[in-house]
Amino acid sequence: MTGGVDYLVRRLRLRHLELLVALAETGSTRGAADRLHLSQPAISKMLNEIEGGFGARLFDRSHQGVQANAFGAAAVYRARVILSELARAQDEIDALRAGASAVLRVGAPSVTVTVPAAVVLLRARMPAASVQIREGRVSELIQRLLDGELDCVFGAVTPQLLSSDLLPLLQSELLLEDQLCVLAAASNVNVRRRGLRWADLRSAQWVAPPKETLVRQAFMTAFLNDGVEPPEPVIEAMSSVTVGALLRMDPSLLCAVRFEHARDEVARGNVRKVPVLPAIPLPSLGLFTRRAAIGQPAVVQEFARAIRKAGARAGPRAAPRSR
Template sequence: MRTLRLRHLELLVALSETATMRGAAARLHLSQPAISKMLGEVESCFGARLFERSHQGIHANALGVSAAFRARAVLNELARATEDVDALQSGVTAVLRVGAPSVTAAVPAAIVRLRERMPGVAVQLREGRVHELIHRLLQGELDCVFGAITPELLSSDMVPLLEPAVLLKDALCVLASASNGSIAARSYQRAELQAAKWVLPPRETLVRQAFMTAFLNSGVTPPVPVIEAMSSVTIGTVLRQDASLLCAVRLEHAVDEIARGGARRLDVSPSIDLPSFGLFFRRDGMERPLVLTEFADAIRHVSQVAAPKRRAARRRLEVNSAGTA
């Protein structure tokens, strides 16, 4: 293995992505005979055949897929190391690369707290779907990912490669415009909201599926949305511009919208849990740099601070409901 060079690792990645000797040669600016010779060296190092050759091209077998995955992670780690050294030389004390959904109340608050404790930290936030972000984490592009533990993630082969650093509970929430005069400050049963004008995410999302299941469990046909949207910006905007609408969102989204103003959370029974949110590291057995442990502590802190506020808001809602009754 000591005879492996970075060029060999680049070849593994190129072949896994181009599936032809010609494509790999063009990407690495080498001749096809040179590519063929290098592949022989790589397979000799591993002591196994990694790619299957045919008239249609070349494709990685199970061993090759694993080797290419690790090679990509090594190359990305080296690229990040170069970026970190450049940043440190410019005066930054540490660099944190975080993956998170586009709507989260916890991550922005945790970043602010982290920079209060470590003012020299530079944070790079990458937004996207949790499954894609986890891939980027395992490939060495990100340092950690904050996202929901979805069924898709649980059914994948990535779970053993992840280390959950923080786990937070999540729930299905209903939001109304703060100016919606037809919605009283009391507890609602789902059947009472069946005829409301709903803004909902698409059917394939966890939130929509949980929403539909909640109504079905209450013996009520799930409402058909008047607006179906995925974008949190769109959902928040239409809610504020049309006071008659109700929105079904996850807790992280609800907290974010309420903090922006103009929206309030309804007390709807029974409550419905959603898959927990988690902060994930790679399970690599290495000691965590201080910036990662501090960010995990910041996530815990902001979630603990937010919890009493949510409980207090619920108590106020219950008091108002009793007074109305």
Template sequence: MTPTLNSIISRLHVKQLRLLIALGEHGSLLGAARQLALTQPGASKALHEIETTFGTPLFVRTNRGLEPNAVGRCVIRYARLIHTDLAHLREEIVGIMRGYGGRVSVGVIMGAVPLLTDAITAVSADQPEMSVEIVEDTSATLLSLIDAGRLDLAICRTSVSQTPYLYDSVFVQNETLAVISNTAHPLARRRRLPLKDLAGYRWVVYRANMPMRLLLEREFQDAGLRFPTHLLETTSAFATLSLLQKNVSLVALVSIDVARFCTEHGVACTLPLQLSSKSEPYELVTRRDAPLSPGARMLMEAIVERGGK
């Protein structure tokens, strides 16, 4: 019988999480015991207590040592997550006691990466000891991470959520889109470029039902063109740029900020294509009424300030 959550919380100790992590690393009671300065009988007793707490064996005893079974691998994975969260907790407490924000976890969609990095650079200049975790993904994924408490804030869009009322959001800036390519693309030197001239090329795009993808589909539909097939789908700015570098015939739809960054650093060029559709604006999103650390508030102010420029 699977134990209740209250049962696990009341019986599981942090030092037991350390034992689970050590067992996952060493695959033996002896190795784990040495790492944690325990006797082997003490480690064996602690493991028995852990397995009793979860109501099931976590390891298979073999002549090579201990091998985690499916449940064991699951428990070890969460033990590592909890251990990491506790390390982040300590880091943030130290930061608050020293008068700075400690640690901030922020999510961002691909198009807003340059905006976020500008804001982080400004905040880091004032608070050089503040740690920042950056997660780049789709709006839907970032909102789920906010729900789970894994992110303090995100630059994304609440329109993709069926429950936008769960979030506090602030307008950051409108998004203008551009099409980029390798600087050696066959159409890179054109002065004007209609969409039909790009219809035969392979595109790097967001996956289906994402705002940028829907906008591009609408552009093709309004132009009476068939939407390209054999797409390369990614939510990563780096993957997009890497693909463009490897294949001179590819084109990609990105935000104007990403396009400017690429052009300024010579890693891609912006094609002279005028898009008629307007993209949805960026929002700065937090969990509704969630408490925010001083560092998170500082970063939010920097984002809004740079978004208004």
């Protein structure tokens, strides 16, 4: 029978939480023992203490090893968050000792104008704040957010995320509507006429991201909706540095990107956005934080205000607020 929260607080130690994570990641008591530098009998004893505290079997045992069940998965998730929060506390104390007033850990795609603008606004309000930006795919960043490694994530509200089991764990706010954009070198005279449609650009030399990306899928949809077969890009590239260099070195190329990327390239110069009809929407961009009973730190709240302000200055236009 479970001893309740008081039992967990009094009897379980951080080492027990490390064990939960180690068992989930290694899949065996031997693997967990090696990672934590403990004997297997000690591991078994600690696991019995944990399961006694929760009043439930958390791992299914077999000859193949151990596997977290539904109860175990919930416990492992919370253990990861607690351990990550401790790591965050250490990072914050180190930063405060070095003179920072607060630490903010932000996840964002590799190309975004809104996040740098929001960071500048944040530091205008909190000059001594330390900001750590981690770049990556939204799905990976969301997982790091839920694991406690990040404070917030700015990214696309994808259909996969909307239909996933993770959504109830998140607090989300839609900030910007997004759309597919076409970029060309400023010297490219072949795409300057008005009223261009996607079908008119079927024979162009395209740079586009891989097929599994939202931008590439929207790119293909644009041509299909206009009654023509989507062109096969002559170059596939994800890196904004690579795309920008290609456009500036080869003026014959066109590139399909999202609006945030288009803003960034145009601001750098020698590249312009080509109006093409009809407009093709992409999933809106939003700010994600962990849904929690306790309030967000002041620096996270201030960044949320800053990114709303930065988003309001951008386009195509601000998205309606959500959740």
